[in-house]
Amino acid sequence: MTAVWQCQGVTSPAAPAGAVRQGSLRELNLALVLGRIAAARRPPSRAALAADTGLTRATVSAVVEDLVAGRLVTEADPTPRAGAGRPARGLMLAGDGPAGLGLEINVDYLAACVVDLSGQVWHHTVHRADLRPVSPAEALGQLAELARRARVDAEAHGLTLAGAALGVPGLVDDAGRVRLAPNLGWRDVPVPELLADHPPLTERVDGVPPLVVDNEANLAALGELHAGAAPGSFLHISGEVGIGAGIVLDGALFRGTRGWSGEIGHIPVRPDGPPCRCGGRGCLELYAGQEAILSAAGLAGADLPADRASTRLTQLAVAEHPAVLRALAEAGTAIGVTVASVVNLLDLDTVVLGGGYAPLTGWLRPPVLAEIERRVLTAAWSPVTVRPATLGATAAAVGAAGSVVRRIIARPGGWLARL
Amino acid sequence: MTAVWQCQGVTSPAAPAGAVRQGSLRELNLALVLGRIAAARRPPSRAALAADTGLTRATVSAVVEDLVAGRLVTEADPTPRAGAGRPARGLMLAGDGPAGLGLEINVDYLAACVVDLSGQVWHHTVHRADLRPVSPAEALGQLAELARRARVDAEAHGLTLAGAALGVPGLVDDAGRVRLAPNLGWRDVPVPELLADHPPLTERVDGVPPLVVDNEANLAALGELHAGAAPGSFLHISGEVGIGAGIVLDGALFRGTRGWSGEIGHIPVRPDGPPCRCGGRGCLELYAGQEAILSAAGLAGADLPADRASTRLTQLAVAEHPAVLRALAEAGTAIGVTVASVVNLLDLDTVVLGGGYAPLTGWLRPPVLAEIERRVLTAAWSPVTVRPATLGATAAAVGAAGSVVRRIIARPGGWLARL
DNA sequence: CGCTATTTGTTCAGTGGTTGAATTAAATGA
DNA sequence: TCATTTAATTCAACCACTGAACAAATAGCG
CATH class of the missing domain: 3.30.420.40 (ATPase, nucleotide binding domain)
Incomplete structure (x- = not known):
């Protein structure tokens, strides 16, 4: 009798935001496959991905080909596991693909870091200082110097910075302006304008380095999410x-x-x-x-x-x-x-x-x-x-950098189209 | 300079839940178009839908043809507006299509109602009574009688009940069991089992009448959402x-x-x-x-x-x-x-x-x-x-019925496949 | 009344992307 | 060595969307 009653889930999800056009199909499947590769514990094979996603092996092969061509995914060199049959070739996020620059301003420190697609941290600098007596322009100037060094370091490792995100302890509006940061003593600070004077962050790399300004607690939560344990x-x-x-x-x-x-x-x-x-x-x-x-x-x-x-x-x-x-x-x-x-x-x-x-x-x-x-x-x-x-005290910076690369993983179509 | 800095939105939406297969395309567009028809104030034309959704007029025509064939959409008889050019034929949700049965048990009343796709309420009964001294089985029995009458009334109007939802003032688990309803004095009440004895709700109509049990506050909120003002x-x-x-x-x-x-x-x-x-x-x-x-x-x-x-x-x-x-x-x-x-x-x-x-x-x-x-x-x-x-005191019942039809609007593919 | 302008809706060849089956590739094990 | 097994690719078929051309239906105008 109980089978008659199917309970749970009255959810009413809103209709898909935009139109689902022809190309959207590929775009959605690129995101789907890349997302599974990113979420997997060990590098999955194409066949495993097909079983996992419900797509055909043929489709997965085609999708993966696009991802590999776009430098988002690489094949794992060593064959991981064995059994009987042709060995699988594991797929993993590319280490030499796009990377994200994460920045943080807090009351008692500045931080900058660089994170690649796989979430690995390539650079991490923390500069401890009480920033309450310092003017916003001055603080952002110091931050820009940290960012410049982070970029130099990243490029030395062959990484391509795909964007940057900055966490601040306060309310940020859509334009990136800090409306109120009580503990920092900031009010209506136009962060993007103030940073525009400092070259390290305004240069474009590969056409796309937007800076996102966000609340540090939000970015720290994202960092924790991507760190995996949560x-x-x-x-x-x-x-x-x-x-x-x-x-x-x-x-x-x-x-x-x-x-x-x-x-x-x-x-x-x-x-x-x-x-x-x-x-x-x-x-x-x-x-x-x-x-x-x-x-x-x-x-x-x-x-x-x-x-x-x-x-x-x-x-x-x-x-x-x-x-x-x-x-x-x-x-x-x-x-x-x-x-x-x-x-x-x-x-x-x-x-x-x-x-x-x-x-x-x-x-x-x-x-x-x-x-x-x-x-x-x-x-x-x-x-x-x-x-x-699980992340250290500067989770917001790592989360900020992670948000940049995660955006690419969530919507790889946009990144691939830029190449 | 500000154009360089594109702020806002570090959101990291999870990758699409399932695989996006070939047919998903149609399914998504069915939902998209139907959703726009449901949301529109006046019956939109195919051309207007095309402009609104970004799809081609050809695609919209094909999608609408499916929806009309499935009795989810009808063409508005009178040509609404005039101008110059061939008059548009307005599209609206079908009034003779699937309908939802909404039920509610609260501390001081029982309620049942029937709502069609367009949100119109065809039947509404409220039975005021203090249900605290009554046993759960007895209360559900009374409710089943209300439901039976609602169904008879709905069928007299030519409506097809596509499902039912029940709101209760308490915590409901995945199986539809009421774990705790403090003000009603209920604890661990297996609602689906108790209702299975009463025929009015166990009969299947068109193969699919699952009963969903949910918290009444959730359903009331859904009702308010669909009532539009929110x-x-x-x-x-x-x-x-x-x-x-x-x-x-x-x-x-x-x-x-x-x-x-x-x-x-x-x-x-x-x-x-x-x-x-x-x-x-x-x-x-x-x-x-x-x-x-x-x-x-x-x-x-x-x-x-x-x-x-x-x-x-x-x-x-x-x-x-x-x-x-x-x-x-x-x-x-x-x-x-x-x-x-x-x-x-x-x-x-x-x-x-x-x-x-x-x-x-x-x-x-x-x-x-x-x-x-x-x-x-x-x-x-x-x-x-x-x-x-905006809804009356029994918003939960209306919301429950609405949740049934909204589920169809959100995922028309499933409904159409059953025909 | 007839012609044009205008907008709606449909038809149709073309194309992108997925499907499913067959095929090739590469390993294990008897 | 060869059957077995699993991985990945190839290819014809098909589904759904695209874009443009076309048919339908009306208002405006002389």
Whole structure:
């Protein structure tokens, strides 16, 4: 009888955005096959791809031929596995194809990195400095120098930069202007214009190096997504001086109506709590922001520069400094209350603690889990996993670079057409 | 210079789900054209569709021919507009094609309705009764009787029921089992099994009548989406005895990892508030649920049966009953705090107040907006709209029926193949 | 009334891309 | 050595879209 009732999935996906023209077919299958190659653990053969995707072996061969000709895919030299029959030739993302340049500006550091199609990081520079007293133009100037060096290094390795992305800790509009970055003290900073004066990033390589400016929490979440360990849907919380979050739903970053999603730092934890500089009261940032934790631990004050605070906190936690442990427990509880709201709302099964929170996960996780178990209606049936980010503290830069190459993987047709 | 910098959109959409085979092309274009016909305000011509979709007129003609042959589309008899040149023949969704059966069980009523492809409601029955003292089997029996009558009525009109969907106020798993419906007092109720004994819903019509069981808040949100007034992304809050929410993102319902998204009623408003029956503390439902509002207004007690409470509340609000107005203001503030969290997280620009909240919007909106403006970081740049649901109190039933026909519109290939 | 301009819808040869089966390639194992 | 097995390619067939030409149907105008 149960077979009669087919339940689940009333989803109403919107009709495909544009027209599906003749050539779209090839374009879609290029993306499909390339995506599977990128997602596979070991280099798959053409036959395996055919079985996997449902396409014919003939079609897969033709598609792969295009991808190889476009330098997006190469054949793995050594035959990986054996059995009986003609050995398969494994396919993998090309290491000498397009690469992405990732940049990050945060309150206490600048970062630049280069990532190739396969996700391998070829270059990574972090420049620690308190950027609050520095003007936006000056900060971007320093960043441009980092970018220039990254490019030189990339070209020395024979990589072709296909684009760049920049993460900033604030709200970015469609034009790349930073509308508000409270912890950096920026307001209405036209990043693209300011960077246009510095040659390293304005030169075109191969006709296409657009710069994308985005929220650093979004890019960090993307980095975590592509780093592989995270599932299709999760919440990534970036605990820097401010607290941001990136929301990944079904393998895609959710940006919100205007691209300003994930402002988790200003979700009210205690609606009648102390006033926040955002105008609200009792925001999460007041309980779990870096300054709040430091101050609760009795470490607020002059002798701890911003660019050292994060590491110092971890050191003290490892040393089991009592006030620090207490402060982390309180912060964890506040984070847990907020995460419980998010999980009740979105039914996510994974929460990733990133940025400055990552090394503190050992102390933050217990109170976070406790609040989730108390407050999430469905927690009894399906546990929520809370784990640290696998990427380092500068996940946003790696995520930014990854977003460039991932865009190519998601829509290889555009890249191939440019050759 | 600015042209060099192309910002926005680092989105990394997952590769297309399945293989794009030869026939997929037609299938996608069928969906595309049918979707445009459904979305159009007046019946579009083939030429207009070609211009709109980017397809050739020849292709559109061929696609439309399939749709007409499958009884999904008909030509509008009267020529709508005139100008110069051969008059266009308008295309519209067929009224005699497949229809959807929508069902709803809630705490204080049962409902059934039938909706055709164009969204027109052909049948609508509401049976008000307090269902808390009734056993699940008994309640489903009553529902089956409603469904039987709806089907008879639909067939009398020449409609073909293509499927049914049922909304319940609780958590539903993949198999259609109601894991928990706190306000109904249900736990682990195997709805499909219990309904299998009642013939009206188990008969197959045309080979395909699957029953989909879903959360009523999800279905109500879908109803609001298809009713048209709402944009692509919004939060729909259903204020029944419990408080649920449906989240629509980019025109699609977001269901969460396990389909349990939108449990907004148990988002903590005051983490240290009074205990809730869910195990948490200070949940929204304790401040803005129907019982909370009644009790705050001094109306809690015996002489107000559950199935009358909602209308009574509205009457008293219209009469400006002071305690009721005060209670609504408090509830609105609690809703506002929660909505502020959601908007900070998801960056939505529209919030729809549905269910019992809809007629109370006049009193709830001001405090909700006040909290949003205080607490949402981006409120200064982009206002959030709060408006009542356009569908009546039984939006879930209409949304359920709509979900059936919308599924056909979204994927007409499957329906056409069955003929 | 007849002619032209105009727009709609259809017909048809042409083409790109997938399909399915047959074929070739390259290894294992008895 | 040869049968077996699996991988990849080749090729005729076919499906669906394309583009242009053509037929249909109306308004405007003299």
